[in-house]
Amino acid sequence: MTPVSIYPVPGLPEIGRGAPLATLILDGVKRLGMSLEAGDVVVITQKVVSKVEGRVRRLDAVQPSERAREIASRIAYDPRHVEVILWESVRIVREAPRVLITETRHGFVCANAGVDRSNSGGVELVVLLPERPDESARQLREAFVAASGVQVGVVISDSFGRPWREGQVNVAIGAAGVTALRDYRGKRDPDGYELQGTELGVVDELASAAELVMGKLDRVPIALIRGASVSGEGRVRDLLRDPATDLFR
């Protein structure tokens, strides 16, 4: 039986704005002695995509607003960092000492609106999430398909915390060419019982699987997943729950 295999794609250089990301990733795949095959999924950490898209800000150029200074004082945070988080957010979901959980303009609920100071390229720099991550994934996918001639999927991942459990897990923030949700509703189990409310967030499971070969400090920002049978037309946007039906917002 063919396994699902996850390869770390090594040797990506430090990435700057406008870098030819798809080409660099294909070079990395070649260094593995491999080439893309139909059904492969390339998982890319958000940070490299954001850097290529110029979504980096210098904190020393940020003028914190009165509101940012108030929040920063309450939660013991850098007010300039809070200011950038507020730019990226449509609402604050929870606030606590050293914790700021917001809903981003995309509709993600996560710490700091995804605005991250680690692995940013400098201590005074922050990296923001891509503006339209599904679209970023779509463009990367097009570049891969054009270069390789085969249909592949792309997932852009970030590590988010979650309620009730310690530890962040990698989730998808953008996707193209893959199934986002696998829907079992209306199907029946072998005893004839209808599977109710059962949808699987496959695109997030791909992101989590990829993290197993990435590692935070080793900076392996790319993984190649082979054999997962997840081709599709899903987007991460489709998986964001309507705030009106959300019980935790």
Place this chain on the structure above:
Amino acid sequence: MTPVSIYPVPGLPEIGRGAPLATLILDGVKRLGMSLEAGDVVVITQKVVSKVEGRVRRLDAVQPSERAREIASRIAYDPRHVEVILWESVRIVREAPRVLITETRHGFVCANAGVDRSNSGGVELVVLLPERPDESARQLREAFVAASGVQVGVVISDSFGRPWREGQVNVAIGAAGVTALRDYRGKRDPDGYELQGTELGVVDELASAAELVMGKLDRVPIALIRGASVSGEGRVRDLLRDPATDLFR
């Protein structure tokens, strides 16, 4: 570079109370033409572990309490199912039409306290979570180590919904012989910026990765993960957030 590989372990028969689960899994691994190697992780869906442990109840033998009937009437649910959910719960976290999210006796926050009517073995049967899933994992691990002579890990998984995103994902409910949390706190990124609050819920990522080969309807309840470098002494219990510091309970 060696990939992380995930194999579906096929051919497990319908499992009943007291079935020799470790032996059946080892037989399945043998049918793959493989044998366990040091560092392998065996991921097992909760339902087979619960069935082996006799954690199955007949709904027609359940007498719903007044409280169960009230809740069932409000959320349009079977009052007998609600009664079993209440047995398994220490508190109700959210209630909505056809939704009951509780905190289980173990400390998990999930729908229906994990009491599931699908794939239960009969339409009038429900399957409860194992009473002590970390201990169940420890016992299975001991059996694997005794039979194979190599150090392996075990993860017991279940699919949980989550706030803010549609789609369930597989998470760990019990573990032995693996890292549960990988801790980057206090470490520094290449720019010298200290990684704050960064822990990764590796054991949940293993569970999610395994789901990619399982599938809800095909009943492949076992996956073998090879090459993940996650040996450790973690338990899922250690990853449950203290309710006192939880912002969403």
